[in-house]
Amino acid sequence: MQLPDGRHVPDLRLDPSRVERCRALADAVTAPVLELVQRHTTVSIERTVLRLYGMDDADASGVPLVNRAVDALQARGLLDRGAAYWRGYVLRGGPAEPAAVVERLAALPPHPAPLAEAEERELRADLRREARARVDALLDRVRRRNALRDELGVGASPLRYVIVATGNIHDDVEQARAAAQAGADVIAVIRSTAQSLLDYVPHGATTEGYGGTYATQENFRIMREALDDESRRLRRYVHLTNYSSGLCMPEIAFAAAWERLDMLLNDAMYGILFRDINMRRTLCDQHFSRRVCALADVVIHTGEDNYITTADADEAAHTVIASQFVNESFAHRAGLPDRLVGLGHAFEIDPAREDTIARELAQALLVRTLFPGAPIKYMPPTKHKQGDIFFSHAYDVMADVVAAVTGQGIQLLGMMTEAMHNPLLMDRYVALKTSAYVARAWRSMGAELALRPGGLVERRANETLAKALALLEEVAADGLMRAIGEGRFADIARTEDGGKGLAGVVPRGPAYFNPLLEIMETR
Numbered sequence: 349m350q351l352p353d354g355r356h357v358p359d360l361r362l363d364p365s366r367v368e369r370c371r372a373l374a375d376a377v378t379a380p381v382l383e384l385v386q387r388h389t390t391v392s393i394e395r396t397v398l399r400l401y402g403m404d405d406a407d408a409s410g411v412p413l414v415n416r417a418v419d420a421l422q423a424r425g426l427l428d429r430g431a432a433y434w435r436g437y438v439l440r441g442g443p444a445e446p447a448a449v450v451e452r453l454a455a456l457p458p459h460p461a462p463l464a465e466a467e468e469r470e471l472r473a474d475l476r477r478e479a480r481a482r483v484d485a486l487l488d489r490v491r492r493r494n495a496l497r498d499e500l501g502v503g504a505s506p507l508r509y510v511i512v513a514t515g516n517i518h519d520d521v522e523q524a525r526a527a528a529q530a531g532a533d534v535i536a537v538i539r540s541t542a543q544s545l546l547d548y549v550p551h552g553a554t555t556e557g558y559g560g561t562y563a564t565q566e567n568f569r570i571m572r573e574a575l576d577d578e579s580r581r582l583r584r585y586v587h588l589t590n591y592s593s594g595l596c597m598p599e600i601a602f603a604a605a606w607e608r609l610d611m612l613l614n615d616a617m618y619g620i621l622f623r624d625i626n627m628r629r630t631l632c633d634q635h636f637s638r639r640v641c642a643l644a645d646v647v648i649h650t651g652e653d654n655y656i657t658t659a660d661a662d663e664a665a666h667t668v669i670a671s672q673f674v675n676e677s678f679a680h681r682a683g684l685p686d687r688l689v690g691l692g693h694a695f696e697i698d699p700a701r702e703d704t705i706a707r708e709l710a711q712a713l714l715v716r717t718l719f720p721g722a723p724i725k726y727m728p729p730t731k732h733k734q735g736d737i738f739f740s741h742a743y744d745v746m747a748d749v750v751a752a753v754t755g756q757g758i759q760l761l762g763m764m765t766e767a768m769h770n771p772l773l774m775d776r777y778v779a780l781k782t783s784a785y786v787a788r789a790w791r792s793m794g795a796e797l798a799l800r801p802g803g804l805v806e807r808r809a810n811e812t813l814a815k816a817l818a819l820l821e822e823v824a825a826d827g828l829m830r831a832i833g834e835g836r837f838a839d840i841a842r843t844e845d846g847g848k849g850l851a852g853v854v855p856r857g858p859a860y861f862n863p864l865l866e867i868m869e870t871r
Contacts, residue, residue, distance in 0.1 A: 352687075352721055353505050356795035357755040360717045360809055366817050367718060373820035374673035377828050382681055384628065385635045389860065391547070391852035393636045394418045394431035396598040397864050400482050401435060403446040404565060404603075406551035413446050414599070415548045420454040428857035432479070432864070436471045437463070472861060479863035483643070486606060490644050493608035496576060500585040503533035506726065506751050506759040507587065508783055510776050513538035515557035517567045521574040524586075526773050528578045531780040534587040534611065534758060537571055539563045544594025544623050545848060549603065563590050563600055568607035587611060589649070592637050593619050595629070595849050601637035605644030611690065611758075612641060615651035616678045617671065620832060620847065621840045622654055627829050629849035638682035639868040648684065649758070650675040653694035653727035655838040661696035661731070665711050666815030667837050668693050669718070673820060674828070676719065683868070686721030690758060694727035695747040703804060705746060710808035712754040718813075726751050728762030737764040741778070748783045752790035753797065759783070 349357050395414035406412050421427045421434055437460065438452035463471065510532045512523040517537075524535040540557030543550075553570060554562040561567060568590065575586045589611035592601040597614065604612055616634050619625035641648050652668040652675070659667065672691045679689045693715050697704045715724055728747045733740050744762030751759045761779040763771040771779075799805050823831040835841035 349717060349720065351716075351755050353757075355505060355755045356792075357713060357716055357753070358794060358797045358799050360713050360799065361801070361806060362714075362717060362810060362813060366813055370670075370673050370718075370813070370817050370820055371677070373817070373824045374670075374677040376824040377674055377820065378677040378681060381631050381678075381828055382635070385632050387856060388628065388632050389427070389430065389854050389856055389862070390598075390629055390632050390636075390849075391418050391422060391427070391854070392596050392598050392633050393862075394421070394427060395596075396602045396636065396640070397430070397432050397862055398435065399599060399602050400479060400486075400864050401432070402482070403449070405446055407447070407450075410551055412548050412551055413450050417450045417453050420450070420456070422852075422854065424456055424458045426456065426458075426460075427854045429859050430856075430861040432475055433471075433859075433861040434460075436475045440467075440471070472863075475861075476863045476866070479867060483864070483867050486644065489606060489608055493610070494645065496579065497585045497610075500579055500583055502585050502587070503531075504787065506756045506787075507533035508780060509534035509536060509589075509725075509758050509760045510780070511536045511538050511760070511771075513560040513770055515540065515559075515561055516555040517553050517561050517570050518555065520561050521571060523773065524571065524575060525578050527776050527780070528575065528582060528586045530777045531784055532586065532776070533584075534589055535571070535575060536589045536613075536760075537561055537563070537567070539591040544591070544619060544625070547595045547849065547852065549596050549599050563603075565603035565607060568604055568609060572608050589613065592641070592648075593651075594623060595619075595625060595633075595852070597630075597633040597637040598640060601640040601646070605640055605646055609646060611647040611649060612637075613651065614638060614641065614648040615692075616675050617832065617837060618651035618654060620842050621838050622651075622658075624842065624847045626847035626850040626853070627832065627842060627844050628853045629847075632853060634678065635682050636865070638679060638684055639865070641688065642683035642685075643868050643871065645688065647688050647690045647723060648679065649690040649725045650692045653692045653696070656694060656696045657731050659839040660698070661694070662698070662701060662707060664839070665812045666819055668711075669714065669812060669816035670819040670823070671837055672715065672719065673816070674823075676722070683871070686719070687723065689719070690723045690725045691715065691719055692725045692727060695729050695750060695762075696727075696731050699729075699732055699743060705750070706804045707808055708746075708750050709754065710805045711812065712750050712756065713805070714809040714812060716754050716756065717809075723757035724755075725758040725760070726756035727760050728766075730762075730766055733762075733767040735767050737768075740764045740766060741782070744779065745782060745786065748786040749790060752786055753794050755794055 538560035541559035
């Protein structure tokens with residue numbers, strides 16, 4: 349099979365009727381969720397709209413102005429009409445500075461006096477015009493990013509992806525530069541532990557974080573400018589990615605788009621399963637955040653690799669495939685084309701099991717065959733890593749080989765010290781050097797290899813697809829929320845009314861107004 353980028357992978361025979369049925373079922377799963385999404389907004393969505401209008405500062409105490417504004421509207425029961433509307437309402441004849449707008453929003457009574465029909469039309473027209481101007485400014489920044497990428501060119505597929513996670517954005521910059529110089533194509537700034545549970549985006553540059561660095565707009569700007577500088581020096585474009593997940597998915601997506609990031613980790617169910625964030629909150633926020641990614645030409649990365657860190661990778665392989673079909677459907681409904689849908693999976697089968705390479709080839713090739721137009725993101729071994737760095741390195745090389753043969757699009761490189769500490773500069777250097785060797789050595793093998801009909805790889809892939817189809821039949825019949833409640837993904841169960849953030853979900857009123865959503869839905 350030839351991929352859109354010209355690479356070849358071994359042909360995998362699948363029953364096309366099963367594949368077609370899986371996609372139809374995934375659409376049946378996501379349709380009722382989309383109806384829920386279209387009836388609700390969230391505090392994070394409304395904060396994102398205010399950020400579009402330039403309200404991206406914080407008060408003297410460090411509280412983001414968008415939080416103060418939206419919290420004031422929600423306390424008065426006004427958020428169902430949309431934050432943009434009330435911003436326009438208080439701007440009539442008053443100062444436009446964000447801090448002044450916040451104060452006037454906080455002074456609104458629970459039942460503000462209605463406007464005359466003509467004044468209402470004028471208010472909405474003014475807000476739409478301003479929103480279009482701000483979206484045009486965003487798109488100019490996106491074009492600038494894409495122009496630099498086109499000018500310099502990118503590395504060969506799979507793009508080699510490494511992480512930095514010092515907690516200090518300025519130290520992250522130095523580590524990112526070193527990784528780029530060693531051959532990295534994508535730098536991922538790992539987010540500080542538990543930031544996904546914060547219902548606000550920290551403001552400004554940060555120099556302290558546990559297990560990673562806070563995702564803030566200023567941190568995005570600092571890293572993007574550094575990587576642009578390094579890209580020009582290397583004459584090769586270096587991509588930047590971060591996390592658009594948790595309670596602030598839409599806001600982080602917008603900040604990342606504005607600061608010209610290329611990719612974002614953005615999954616439909618990750619926050620529900622692994623951070624216990626309320627289902628309704630997550631599903632509303634992920635749809636809006638993905639619309640922002642579609643607008644700004646940002647590649648999303650889904651999180652199916654996490655499913656097989658809590659469940660057995662061999663036994664739960666079909667849950668990865670089922671979730672990928674669901675994530676693809678959600679992405680398409682948000683306007684993302686295949687080239688921006690980076691579906692994820694991982695090399696996590698227990699190495700003590702026999703025929704792990706054949707079984708891993710089956711899984712990786714199945715994903716690649718089912719989603720040929722997607723920039724598949726392949727994650728390295730982590731669950732079964734050991735303190736023995738020599739075994740660990742050999743284990744990572746096996747993942748490099750599978751990635752090369754099966755035509756993965758974006759490959760996170762494994763680190764030989766994964767089980768010991770955050771990787772050192774030399775650890776990344778060794779991983780990059782080794783993956784480059786594997787890529788050269790196996791460059792054409794995908795076109796040379798043929799699978800034995802009825803052999804282990806083909807049988808395993810078709811068995812996994814059949815199980816994924818059966819799971820999708822169950823989820824479509826019961827609904828996604830009930831399926832999650834029964835622990836059908838990642839062996840983790842959540843309840844529809846449980847988790848964090850439900851209080852931030854607001855039914856839209858009949859006069860709900862969101863000009864950013866209007867723009868994104870009509871593009």
